[in-house]
Amino acid sequence: xxxxxxxxxxxxxxxxxxxxxxxxxxxxxxxxxxxxxxxxxxxxxxxxxxxxxxxxxxxxxxxxxxxxxxxxxxxxxxxxxxxxxxxxxxxxxxxxxxxxxxxxxxxxxxxxxxxxxxxxxxxxxxxxxxxxxxxxxxxxxxxxxxxxxxxxxxxxxxxxxxxxxxxxxxxxxxxxxxxxxxxxxxxxxxxxxxxxxxxxxxxxxxxxxxxxxxxxxxxxxxxxxxxxxxxxxxxxxxxxxxxxxxxxxxxxxxxxxxxxxxxxxxxxxxxxxxxxxxxxxxxxxxxxxxxxxxxxxxxxxxxxxxxxxxxxxxxxxxxxxxxxxxxxxxxxxxxxxxxxxxxxxxxxxxxxxxxxxxxxxxxxxxxxxxxxxxxxxxxxxxxxxxxxxxxxxxxxxxxxxxxxxxxxxxxxxxxxxxxxxxxxxxxxxxxxxxxxxxxxxxxxxxxxxxx
Numbered sequence: 400x401x402x403x404x405x406x407x408x409x410x411x412x413x414x415x416x417x418x419x420x421x422x423x424x425x426x427x428x429x430x431x432x433x434x435x436x437x438x439x440x441x442x443x444x445x446x447x448x449x450x451x452x453x454x455x456x457x458x459x460x461x462x463x464x465x466x467x468x469x470x471x472x473x474x475x476x477x478x479x480x481x482x483x484x485x486x487x488x489x490x491x492x493x494x495x496x497x498x499x500x501x502x503x504x505x506x507x508x509x510x511x512x513x514x515x516x517x518x519x520x521x522x523x524x525x526x527x528x529x530x531x532x533x534x535x536x537x538x539x540x541x542x543x544x545x546x547x548x549x550x551x552x553x554x555x556x557x558x559x560x561x562x563x564x565x566x567x568x569x570x571x572x573x574x575x576x577x578x579x580x581x582x583x584x585x586x587x588x589x590x591x592x593x594x595x596x597x598x599x600x601x602x603x604x605x606x607x608x609x610x611x612x613x614x615x616x617x618x619x620x621x622x623x624x625x626x627x628x629x630x631x632x633x634x635x636x637x638x639x640x641x642x643x644x645x646x647x648x649x650x651x652x653x654x655x656x657x658x659x660x661x662x663x664x665x666x667x668x669x670x671x672x673x674x675x676x677x678x679x680x681x682x683x684x685x686x687x688x689x690x691x692x693x694x695x696x697x698x699x700x701x702x703x704x705x706x707x708x709x710x711x712x713x714x715x716x717x718x719x720x721x722x723x724x725x726x727x728x729x730x731x732x733x734x735x736x737x738x739x740x741x742x743x744x745x746x747x748x749x750x751x752x753x754x755x756x757x758x759x760x761x762x763x764x765x766x767x768x769x770x771x772x773x774x775x776x777x778x779x780x781x782x783x784x785x786x787x788x789x790x791x792x793x794x795x796x797x798x799x800x801x802x803x804x805x806x807x808x809x810x811x812x813x814x815x816x817x818x819x820x821x822x823x824x825x826x827x828x829x830x831x832x833x834x835x836x837x838x839x840x841x842x843x844x845x846x847x848x849x850x
Contacts, residue, residue: 786836
């Protein structure tokens with residue numbers, strides 16, 4: 400296959416319907432930090448670059464990304480939210496590494512993104528909306544590098560008090576003022592979860608804490624038992640403990656050296672995000688820090704404990720919450736699964752799909768065509784001879800209901816709207832947009848819509 404994102408076997412295509420496979424295939428993503436706001440899930444991630452030059456080692460991380468969904472299966476790429484260049488104090492002149500784990504939270508109409516700037520501390524960025532632009536209000540770290548300063552998570556308790564947690568190998572926490580960018584107390588190392596040489600480690604805490612509350616119980620999930628890392632958790636009656644270790648949400652597995660939990664409630668269900676290395680190992684048998692975010696549903700026992708899950712490859716895929724409406728504009732980068740493509744910033748705003756070659760495709764899950772679609776339009780650009788968008792149902796070689804021809808538009812960001820008739824698209828189906836044409840790049844793709 401011509402690109403790493405297209406490394407996809409028939410077995411994986413089938414498994415993608417049943418297993419908690421990576422939900423983003425156009426980039427390597429890790430450290431999921433989901434946020435629910437105004438009925439939308441905003442999934443902020445770190446970004447593992449495809450290649451790491453000499454001297455960078457396993458990681459090459461420079462920016463933080465965001466994806467959104469309202470059905471938990473189709474995810475829209477919203478682009479880069481921030482990068483190491485958002486800070487003047489990072490010390491990373493080449494900006495090749497250091498954009499590590501993070502979390503974003505909303506309060507009083509503003510959004511606060513707490514990020515690891517590896518080796519320099521924990522910074523905070525603020526914005527007026529969940530998609531930014533995010534800027535640095537402090538001009539310095541919120542938490543200095545001397546406090547095991549990685550993997551921040553933030554939690555606002557029922558009484559309005561906000562807490563910031565972080566750390567490897569120790570768990571640290573501090574209260575935040577209501578402005579969310581200043582400290583309201585002393586930085587404290589948790590006295591129960593901390594690791595001490597020569598003593599038992601009953602919590603198996605490693606890093607990546609994530610704190611939430613449900614039915615009066617506080618939960619702290621974290622990457623556990625390195626290495627490999629699973630996801631362990633502890634419970635408490637309050638946000639600073641004392642914590643009681645409850646076991647694994649997901650036990651360690653030899654297929655992964657790391658893990659990183661993110662937990663949300665959305666539309667009455669609870670979801671666990673993490674990552675695996677499945678796309679990396681589809682490319683090579685060598686382990687690289689090229690991770691891919693996954694999601695599955697979690698359930699609680701009557702006493703509030705969490706039922707243990709199998710590893711991502713065996714965990715259940717989440718069910719689609721509602722069908723997708725094809726009769727409104729849909730961004731081309733709204734994807735349940737894809738082969739071959741990538742995404743990039745678009746001259747018309749937002750993102751567009753790029754690197755499209757013959758045989759690549761986009762799958763959009765659960766599209767409700769109702770009584771039937773009659774036409775299809777696509778916003779496209781091409782600096783070559785273009786190609787075709789085959790409109791198929793239920794698989795990449797499924798029923799062909801239309802073909803949209805795309806000719807040259809005179810440039811890769813010179814956008815035109817192309818149209819074609821559609822026959823036989825009715826009721827609910829998975830939609831496959833399959834790209835065909837000559838060898839090499841065919842087109843860029845901004846959005847689509849049925850009529």
